[in-house]
Amino acid sequence: MSIADRVKSSPRLKSLVLYLLSVPGEARPRLWVKWFVNPFRHKYGRRSLVRWRTRMDVVPFNNFSLGAESVIEDYATVNNGMGDVHIGARTFVGISNVLIGPLRIGNDVIIAQNVVFSGLNHGYADLNIPIKDQPCTTAEIIIEDEAWIGANSVITAGVRVGRHAVVAGGSVVTKDVPPYTIVGGNPARALKQYRPETGQWERVK
Structure with missing residues (x-):
């Protein structure tokens, strides 16, 4: 053992x-x-940057990695206490984002300001125990390459946002977003999709 x-x-x-x-x-x-410990345990790619006002709540018993040329802006919070956090190359994490693992973000992703990714949920079923003391569940969030997440959005546990998808500002994403799809609202729903046959982004009926 x-x-x-x-x-x-x-x-x-x-x-x-x-x-x-x-x-x-x-x-x-x-x-x-x-x-x-953390500087030797976690991985930072070439020319990656974590601004000094960022709160890095990363522990050594879970993984954290930041890809080459990626940036985490000021006042963001990164927490891997409940699961690994991986960020790909050339990805921009905007001001005041909250990233709670398990979370995997791909390459060339744009994340605007005040976005929350939470790969965990608190239990609440037992009325005899305060919610804060009940067990948590986790489900990995996956953001595929080239996605764009608009400001003030919330991405909930277990969601996958597909390649080159767009999440409109202020959205609450509770279900998977297909690749090449624009979603918006609370809860977020599909607004437009890219149609290869026409070469256009068309409204979803």
Whole structure:
């Protein structure tokens, strides 16, 4: 049994490791982890950039990667505590975005301001337990290459946004978005699709 498996199988040992790695009651790593562990554990591509006002709540027991020439702008928050976060090459993560794993973002993606990606959901079914204390479930969000996510949008757990798709500003995306499709609204619905036979973006009837 590996060390990681041993830790996961023992509640007491898992609690101890979490205490040593992260600030109690907060979803952020301790400073010693941020300074001396994460730089060697996580991957940053050539000429990638994380602005200094970004909150990087990334822990070493899950993965984080940022592709070549990608940028994470100021006031964004990245959290891999519940699942890996991978960002491809030449992707732009806008100001004040929130990225909560599990999340995989492809290459050449544009993400505008104040977008929320949350790969987790809190349980709420048991009325005898506060929602904050109930177990969380996770489902990976996938944003395929060349997608454009408009400002103030919310992408919920388990959603896949297809290649070269567009999410209009202010949308709440609760279902998969096909490639080459524009969606908008709350909940988001298809507005236009690219038709290869006409070479045009046409309204969805």
